[in-house]
Amino acid sequence: MKVVEFRYLGGNEVPANWRGILSNVAYRYGGELLNTSSIEVKSFNRLERKDTYNVIGIMKGEIEPDRYIVIGNHRDAWSLGSVDPTSGTATMLEITRVLGEMYKNGFRPRRSLMFCSWGAEEYGLIGSIEYIQEYVKVLGARIVSYMNLDIAVNGAYYVNIKSSPVLFDAIVKAAKMVPSAYDPDGQTVYDKWMKVHRNDITNEPKIAFGLGSASDYFGFDQIVGSSNYDATYTFNRAEHKNLSSYALYHTSYEVFSLVKKFIDPDFLAHQSMGQLTGVLALILSESPILPLNISRYAFTLKEIVNSLNTSNPNDLDPLRDAINEFSQVANEFVERSKSMDIENPYEIRLYNDQLLQLERAFLNPLGQGPNDSDMKHIIYAPSKTSTYATLGFPGITDAIVNGIRTEIVNQIAIATFFIRGASSTLKEFDKFIAT
Amino acid sequence: MKVVEFRYLGGNEVPANWRGILSNVAYRYGGELLNTSSIEVKSFNRLERKDTYNVIGIMKGEIEPDRYIVIGNHRDAWSLGSVDPTSGTATMLEITRVLGEMYKNGFRPRRSLMFCSWGAEEYGLIGSIEYIQEYVKVLGARIVSYMNLDIAVNGAYYVNIKSSPVLFDAIVKAAKMVPSAYDPDGQTVYDKWMKVHRNDITNEPKIAFGLGSASDYFGFDQIVGSSNYDATYTFNRAEHKNLSSYALYHTSYEVFSLVKKFIDPDFLAHQSMGQLTGVLALILSESPILPLNISRYAFTLKEIVNSLNTSNPNDLDPLRDAINEFSQVANEFVERSKSMDIENPYEIRLYNDQLLQLERAFLNPLGQGPNDSDMKHIIYAPSKTSTYATLGFPGITDAIVNGIRTEIVNQIAIATFFIRGASSTLKEFDKFIAT
Numbered sequence: 001m002k003v004v005e006f007r008y009l010g011g012n013e014v015p016a017n018w019r020g021i022l023s024n025v026a027y028r029y030g031g032e033l034l035n036t037s038s039i040e041v042k043s044f045n046r047l048e049r050k051d052t053y054n055v056i057g058i059m060k061g062e063i064e065p066d067r068y069i070v071i072g073n074h075r076d077a078w079s080l081g082s083v084d085p086t087s088g089t090a091t092m093l094e095i096t097r098v099l100g101e102m103y104k105n106g107f108r109p110r111r112s113l114m115f116c117s118w119g120a121e122e123y124g125l126i127g128s129i130e131y132i133q134e135y136v137k138v139l140g141a142r143i144v145s146y147m148n149l150d151i152a153v154n155g156a157y158y159v160n161i162k163s164s165p166v167l168f169d170a171i172v173k174a175a176k177m178v179p180s181a182y183d184p185d186g187q188t189v190y191d192k193w194m195k196v197h198r199n200d201i202t203n204e205p206k207i208a209f210g211l212g213s214a215s216d217y218f219g220f221d222q223i224v225g226s227s228n229y230d231a232t233y234t235f236n237r238a239e240h241k242n243l244s245s246y247a248l249y250h251t252s253y254e255v256f257s258l259v260k261k262f263i264d265p266d267f268l269a270h271q272s273m274g275q276l277t278g279v280l281a282l283i284l285s286e287s288p289i290l291p292l293n294i295s296r297y298a299f300t301l302k303e304i305v306n307s308l309n310t311s312n313p314n315d316l317d318p319l320r321d322a323i324n325e326f327s328q329v330a331n332e333f334v335e336r337s338k339s340m341d342i343e344n345p346y347e348i349r350l351y352n353d354q355l356l357q358l359e360r361a362f363l364n365p366l367g368q369g370p371n372d373s374d375m376k377h378i379i380y381a382p383s384k385t386s387t388y389a390t391l392g393f394p395g396i397t398d399a400i401v402n403g404i405r406t407e408i409v410n411q412i413a414i415a416t417f418f419i420r421g422a423s424s425t426l427k428e429f430d431k432f433i434a435t
Numbered sequence: 436m437k438v439v440e441f442r443y444l445g446g447n448e449v450p451a452n453w454r455g456i457l458s459n460v461a462y463r464y465g466g467e468l469l470n471t472s473s474i475e476v477k478s479f480n481r482l483e484r485k486d487t488y489n490v491i492g493i494m495k496g497e498i499e500p501d502r503y504i505v506i507g508n509h510r511d512a513w514s515l516g517s518v519d520p521t522s523g524t525a526t527m528l529e530i531t532r533v534l535g536e537m538y539k540n541g542f543r544p545r546r547s548l549m550f551c552s553w554g555a556e557e558y559g560l561i562g563s564i565e566y567i568q569e570y571v572k573v574l575g576a577r578i579v580s581y582m583n584l585d586i587a588v589n590g591a592y593y594v595n596i597k598s599s600p601v602l603f604d605a606i607v608k609a610a611k612m613v614p615s616a617y618d619p620d621g622q623t624v625y626d627k628w629m630k631v632h633r634n635d636i637t638n639e640p641k642i643a644f645g646l647g648s649a650s651d652y653f654g655f656d657q658i659v660g661s662s663n664y665d666a667t668y669t670f671n672r673a674e675h676k677n678l679s680s681y682a683l684y685h686t687s688y689e690v691f692s693l694v695k696k697f698i699d700p701d702f703l704a705h706q707s708m709g710q711l712t713g714v715l716a717l718i719l720s721e722s723p724i725l726p727l728n729i730s731r732y733a734f735t736l737k738e739i740v741n742s743l744n745t746s747n748p749n750d751l752d753p754l755r756d757a758i759n760e761f762s763q764v765a766n767e768f769v770e771r772s773k774s775m776d777i778e779n780p781y782e783i784r785l786y787n788d789q790l791l792q793l794e795r796a797f798l799n800p801l802g803q804g805p806n807d808s809d810m811k812h813i814i815y816a817p818s819k820t821s822t823y824a825t826l827g828f829p830g831i832t833d834a835i836v837n838g839i840r841t842e843i844v845n846q847i848a849i850a851t852f853f854i855r856g857a858s859s860t861l862k863e864f865d866k867f868i869a870t
Binding site: 361 | 501867869
């Protein structure tokens with residue numbers, strides 16, 4: 001496009017100090033093209049075969065080597081990628097450096113810590129999905145939690161988190177131990193949440209439940225069934241409501257100076273992200289009883305089902321009943337932990353297995369049908385009508401959009417079946433059968 | 436059919452002392468109808484809804500209550516069912532009676548023992564499949580072995596066993612402890628095998644690997660993925676090669692006197708079956724290290740792949756390579772057990788989990804496709820071209836029958852994928868990635 005054609009841009013004029021040297025045009029940004037102008041874009045691509053690599057490191061657990069806490073981040077970028085994914089890579093490498101120092105000083109994790117640097121995320125999550133598909137039997141049986149870094153830092157205002165509901169309390173615990181970047185001494189990531197990112201009804205930090213399909217957590221959510229986490233130190237989103245991401249996302253301007261000059265000049269947000277993710281990993285790897293709070297799932301399920309709008313509200317009754325039962329069973333499960341012999345490894349292990357397997361209980365092995373068999377999580381998964389985001393009960397949501405009642409009722413039956421199944425996994429081992 | 440029409444039967448004449456009182460006909464059995472006679476059969480059925488029940492009892496394990504050894508048997512019969520299934524019911528009830536006595540005397544099993552009396556097996560395995568589908572998440576994570584009784588006794592010559600390869604050694608161990616019915620004192624079920632049911636090449640008892648779809652083990656094989664067993668005390672099958680089952684199978688003549696007069700007059704075969712199954716259950720429930728021999732699977736896989744006839748034998752190379760790797764990994768796994776700290780519950784538990792999960796590693800969550808998604812076991816399952824029996828690698832077998840090379844290669848790729856996955860589950864926890 002020639003400069004003279006600036007005049008065809010229909011957006012607002014830029015601020016005075018942004019104007020260039022041409023005097024015969026008004027400098028504008030964005031907007032529609034004026035008149036019926038069109039732009040011809042020529043693309044000179046060629047198809048090439050390129051190899052890509054996942055780089056995986058494991059620090060073997062001393063007591064439970066067959067339970068994995070995984071931190072992962074992709075390594076490929078659309079262009080230079082100083083934010084996406086290098087803010088994540090820098091953060092993950094710093095975590096491995098610190099843990100490596102601890103290891104040299106004698107530290108051995110209780111559970112195994114796994115670090116994954118993925119290839120080809122931008123080309124369809126290829127690195128992580130191939131790895132997961134190849135080792136699904138190993139990973140499905142053993143992973144407690146996958147903690148994703150990707151765009152670890154695109155601002156320095158507060159930490160934005162998406163996770164499984166069961167991780168809520170462990171995340172809050174970690175956030176209380178980590179300083180908030182560029183804030184007064186003693187203010188933590190948690191404190192900042194309570195100031196600028198608080199749920200006013202519960203008076204708790206906002207953590208979004210359900211992750212979606214936008215990064216390497218996807219396969220862990222949908223195929224492995226672990227309880228996962230994704231975090232980004234971000235800008236003030238309330239002030240920039242129209243920005244879906246940071247301004248130079250996926251462009252060639254993702255260079256070091258972007259981060260150094262504009263996003264995180266002293267790298268304090270990077271530091272906090274490393275601390276938050278590292279501390280959370282250690283909370284998950286070192287607690288003899290896995291710090292997963294299943295009651296959070298019960299609470300969230302009730303919220304989700306209340307948000308569903310079926311034209312025949314009674315159609316949801318079986319699902320509501322199942323969720324009520326789940327809620328009661330979850331309470332009994334938590335109660336049981338109080339009389340546990342925490343010196344008995346067998347008791348610890350079997351209780352932890354129930355905690356670990358809860359998220360797996362929400363996986364439908366057949367997925368959302370023969371063409372979407374990888375979308376296995378019945379509560380949190382992209383749906384056909386919303387492929388990027390994550391809605392509660394995607395099958396039901398799709399059916400409601402389609403408006404066919406038999407399909408709605410069928411999807412409610414599937415969800416009810418899996419919630420009931422999840423309840424049975426939490427019951428006493430000789431009393432799991434419904435009465 | 437009127438008696439006079441005996442003359443239209445084309446079979447052989449019955450022995451002299453079987454003849455009836457009519458003098459104007461030759462008594463015959465079986466054969467084709469002579470000339471072009473036809474028979475009109477009128478059937479007076481009506482569709483009725485009937486409830487059926489599974490009756491489940493659990494003796495909770497003291498140390499590992501979340502690991503189940505399951506004994507099951509159906510309760511419904513086509514008619515009176517003194518053999519199918521009551522020989523199994525009598526055997527299972529005797530096992531529960533004995534274990535109940537032991538319990539009263541203080542016995543507590545290490546793992547949980549579960550007893551299942553299934554309804555509606557004859558109508559399509561309804562009782563067991565419904566139970567399995569409802570509790571698949573619980574059962575899939577916890578069952579070590581399902582031991583099926585059904586036709587427990589239809590003869591008193593030797594015990595015929597079908598099982599997963601990994602149970603071979605535990606079965607042999609149990610068989611050495613149980614007397615062979617109607618044989619001289621001191622002769623065991625194992626001794627009888629070595630006389631009349633021996634594999635001459637290996638000089639070991641014949642145990643058929645793979646169970647099929649003919650009884651309630653089906654869902655445990657295909658959906659749960661436990662390592663299963665089915666046993667029948669049977670007649671001399673070498674002498675009666677033309678009999679696919681006992682003569683009065685599924686008829687109204689399955690009455691008590693059939694068993695008492697002809698099959699097992701002193702109920703010694705029933706007794707041996709109860710002892711064999713009960714002892715095997717205790718071997719499986721009480722051994723700290725699960726007595727599953729995975730090397731048997733490696734050996735068997737080689738046998739199966741050698742029995743496959745592809746027109747392009749090299750097509751099988753990837754599968755052979757995967758099986759060779761599996762074999763080597765299995766050896767290393769067994770080797771590892773020798774340096775295990777068997778006082779350490781965590782070590783026991785994680786090693787046992789690897790043993791337990793091996794059979795699960797052979798389950799393809801998608802089964803044999805959208806219409807056969809319940810046929811999940813890639814090694815032993817009924818195939819489309821043989822629905823009742825169990826062949827090795829049913830997907831490959833079907834593809835060979837169809838004769839389309841791309842389909843054959845595709846099925847070999849699927850099998851190879853799952854064998855490789857199974858190998859990764861057996862490796863060291865920080866070295867499961869292929870190099």
